[in-house]
């Protein structure tokens with residue numbers, strides 16, 4: 001990302017002239033970026049969220065291109081909008097960077113941001129550019145969305161509900177392990193998902209309209225995110241390991257059985273959607289992996305996998321299975 005043309009050789013207006021054409025609009029964009037602020041047409045309630053990625057913390061240039069990072073930070077944000085039942089409509093993007101950063105990296109990054117937004121039909125509403133001390137590169141995205149149906153919180157799961165997932169589990173984490181060990185060729189799709197996660201964004205509003213009682217996106221791992229949902233709702237989520245066999249089988253050959261289990265149960269950055277539904281309302285495209293039940297006397301809310309508390313037993317039980 002260094003080398004090439006340093007950013008400091010351009011003034012901000014010249015840089016924006018290069019970047020803005022890489023961003024698309026949408027039918028709801030009334031005033032495009034370039035004025036003091038953009039204007040977005042909207043109705044009803046607005047979903048808002050923000051997420052930031054920092055070089056060296058959230059990505060390594062050795063593993064991800066500027067375009068990859070642009071794609072990833074957009075998907076991370078849009079997945080949070082979808083997880084509320086919202087349809088993403090616009091993003092604001094802030095880049096804070098060492099002036100020695102190369103223009104080529106920034107343009108590649110902007111192209112990734114722009115293409116991820118275009119894929120999702122989301123307008124880039126604008127953002128900010130700011131300089132940073134040597135070596136620092138940070139991109140922050142704020143996403144907005146609209147609610148066409150009910151909002152879905154983490155707190156609405158009811159005993160008896162089905163627990164269902166839409167999308168893959170463990171692929172992005174398996175990809176990270178392959179990058180760490182220099183064995184990307186063992187599962188190129190997993191590596192691709194680590195670099196460019198895919199979230200079933202349209203399924204957020206679908207789930208909301210279908211009657212989802214609670215929902216979130218799997219950003220930090222099935223068990224960890226499931227525990228968040230369980231705690232917010234005051235229920236126990238019972239996951240059936242057999243229901244995850246399709247995910248395990250997908251990556252077992254690439255990372256081995258025990259790593260596959262850890263990736264599927266604990267792997268982050270997947271951005272699939274996890275939700276609870278009344279059992280007869282699970283929409284097409286979602287697969288049931290367990291159920292919510294009432295806490296027993298003295299029991300705390302949480303996630304059990306085949307009846308075992310993963311947090312309490314560690315992974316050993318599953319490694320032997």
Ligand SMILES: [Mg+2]
Nearest residue numbers: 080083217219
């Ligand atoms: Mg989330």
